[in-house]
Amino acid sequence: MHSRTDAPVVVVTGASGGVGRATVRAFARRGYAVALLARGGGGLDAAAEEVERAGATALPLTVDVADYEAVDQAAGKVEETLGPISVWVNDAFTSVFAPFIDIGPDEYRRVTEVTYLGYVHGTRAALKRMRHRDRGVIVQVGSALAYRGIPLQSAYCGAKHAIQGFTESLRCELLHEGSEVRVTMVQLPAVNTPQFTWVLSRLRRQAQPVPPIYQPEVAARAIVYAAEHPRRREYWVGGNTVATLIANAVAPGVLDRYLGRTGFSSQQTDQPHDPDQPVNLWAPVDAAPGTDAGAHGDFDQSSHRRSPQLWASQHHGTVAAAAGGAALAALAGILRR
Incomplete structure (x- = not known):
């Protein structure tokens, strides 16, 4: 039985693998008591062990986030067991890799519900x-795809766009109330997670993240920073995220045509898709002991461990001051000439 703790309490959904898995470890190292929510018991237990090895309290709870009553009961259990929730991180997701017309209505509904x-x-x-x-702080783990849809991921892109709109509406309501509860988003680039080997795919070749690819620990550092500095409305991680969002704002039609040409091949490796690959759409693939997938996917060799752009996003005041100083120096040089 876990006892209530004086440590700040964080809840992370999708905690058994990928970004969620890296995030619970990062919070544990910061001294938080960590409640881990996910469907897969095997992955959850392994993640909880990592949290405890880091010297933090772990409370793993098997939950399908598509079920509100189950999520609400889990939140009650967290507060009863560990104490008041300081931070809630929404990260759980599922998806389908396929052209829109090849995704069934029930599959689309399931992706949206999760x-x-x-x-x-x-x-x-x-x-x-x-x-x-x-x-309290709520961190929504988003994506560049919250602003820019790409081919073969219409269900996921639609859900991420919806999260963006929902979060903006909620933020306005909290500001209207004068609430001290903060809501922030972290927009991620392509990340090396196990999703590419357990998401339902109807592609001819093996699915992959669109390069450049980042390790999940980069995302986890951004999420923890956002939780502890929540007055920023959102953080962008990865130079490619920034480039994509700017290009979409300036020339979305050009980006449509570019992605129409490159978006299919860039999301597939040269290897054929394994038709027997496990699928987590309807049930977890890491439920049984020994089926833990961890945080990383199959792309360690091509993934970045750091993001200079993340530092810039976290220190935007310093960056702006430096840019302003450079601009003034250049202007002074022109005036002298």
Whole structure:
């Protein structure tokens, strides 16, 4: 039985693998008590062991975030067991790699229920407890795809766009109330996670992240930083995320045509897709002991461990001051000439 703790309490959904797995380790190293929510018991248990090895308290809870009642009950269990929730991180998702016309209505609904409504449910469960205390932070783990849709991921892109709109609406409502509860987003680039070997795919070749690819620890550092500095409305991770969002704002039609030409091949390796690959759309693939997938996918050799752009996003004041100083120096040089 876990006892209540004086440490700040964080809840992370999708905690058994990928970005969520790296994130619970990062919070544990910062001294948080960590509640881990996911469907797969095997992955959850392994993640909880890593949290405890880092010297933190772990509370693994098997939950499908598509079920609001289950999420709300889990939130109650966290507060009863560990104490008031300080931070809630929404990260759980599922997806389908296929052209839109090849994704069934039931599959589309399931992706939406997990990837979009899962965030809505987690946010509601967190706010239900944070709002009356007038404190707490909710971190939405987003993506460059929250702004820019790409081919072969229409269900996922639609869900990420929905999260973006939902979060903006909620943020405005909290500002109207004068609430001290903060909501921020972290927009991620392509990340080397196990999703490419367990997401439902109807592609001819093996799915891959669109390069450049980053390790999940880069994303985890950004999420922890956002949780501890939540007054920024969002953080962008990876230079490619910035380039994509700027290009989409300036010339979306050009980007449509570019992605129409390159978006299919860039999301597939040269290897054929394994038709027997496990699929996590309807049930977890890491439920049984020994089926833990960890945080990393199959692309360690081609993944970046750092993001200079993340530093710039975290220190935008310093960057702006440096840029302003450079501009003034250049102007002074021109005037002297």
